[in-house]
Amino acid sequence: MALDEFGTVLRARRLVRTVNPTTIPVPLGAYLEEAGAVLREQTDLGPDEPGFSFSGKGKHFICVNANDRLERQRFTVCHELAHIVLGLPSDHNALPWWSYAKRPLAEILCDVFAAELLLPCNLFERIVEESSVSLATVDALATRFLASVTATGSRFAWIVSTPCAFVLSEQGRVRYASRSKALRDANAWIPPRTDLPDGSLSERVRAGGSPPREEVDAALWFTDWERGGVLLEEARYLAQWDQTLTLLWFESEEVPQIKRDAGDYRWAHEGREDAEPRREDEEEFGLQELDGNLRWPSKKRRG
Ligand SMILES: [Zn+2]
Structure with a gap:
């Protein structure tokens, strides 16, 4: 089944419900754990590389640019969680990451997912x-x-x-x-x-x-x-x-x-x-x- 916005929101809300965050700002640790993901903070990424994820040995790894502002890092983590949970390949090289103009659908869906996690x-x-x-x-x-x-x-x-x-x-x-x-x-x-x-x-x-x-x-x-x-x-x-x-x-x-x-x-x-x-x-x-x-x-x- 092709993933759409509705399906994306449901998956995100399911994760939110499972983790049931009660404090603000929402802690990300439980989301990561629930998705079986390990976070790595990297200081060697360029200013236009917010982060990426990959899998190996049954684990998912999320690398985030530790030089970014905290809010941006948190978004990156949730966006990468979306790639993992939704099983969507990341397509991060296509266009400037900040531009709305021609953002691929999978990337938009991951953003939708991330917003659900950050602002339950x-x-x-x-x-x-x-x-x-x-x-x-x-x-x-x-x-x-x-x-x-x-x-x-x-x-x-x-x-x-x-x-x-x-x-x-x-x-x-x-x-x-x-x-x-x-x-x-x-x-x-x-x-x-x-x-x-x-x-x-x-x-x-x-x-x-x-x-x-x-x-x-x-x-x-x-x-x-x-x-x-x-x-x-x-x-x-x-x-x-x-x-x-x-x-x-x-x-x-x-x-x-x-x-x-x-x-x-x-x-x-x-x-x-x-x-x-x-x-x-x-x-x-x-x-x-x-x-x-x-x-x-x-x-x-x-x-
Ligand atoms: Zn992405």
Whole structure:
């Protein structure tokens, strides 16, 4: 059976359930033990070599670049655990490790798996609901869980009850958007592989110099959006990788209702939902919604 995102998430959650971590940040030792893997910290790997794994004599060995930041090392370990548990060969030489643009499917699945291990639902969800929505919160959670900001942001938006989206863009184009259930249910669609919206805060932050947060019409971000409403938009530009992180949310905590005073709009809308090919597109990219860029280089490189 070909592995897909769903199967990957199930396998990861099975491992999480077995290990049942209760402390934050989640200790990795029990995951390694459960998978029959031995960790080796190496100091002789180059700055673009986060790690790899191999098997021999009935054991699995995971080598991690000990020069990387701790959060990155932890991600590498979990990513390699995925290769072992899922039986997926690693394909690490294809492209720059940090780029989303053409990452092979197996690698994306291993990232999904890793995010499940680092940010387990049962621990993460409760804390998310106690927090306010902001990039500062995502930062704080990432620090607390020793996970990357992008992975944490992606899972934050997926889980939070506030209508919220976390968008990762690369080279000014949307790579994926992770949306909370409230936005998914409302078909608040942010299409991947499109340019950042004209005039959006994110676009301007990328161009340099803008306030970090402002109000924006929801229709600027959501395709065919007819519910109106004003979002809060926060954006951060990461020049080193030409990546933009965007957090969008309805401060009111509610998605605006569909306007019923526009004749037979409601019926038209319902018909449209049925006919929409969008959901399939969404399935295709759902995988990346769970991904979260954990391919984070260390800030301090020692060559
Ligand atoms: Zn890999």
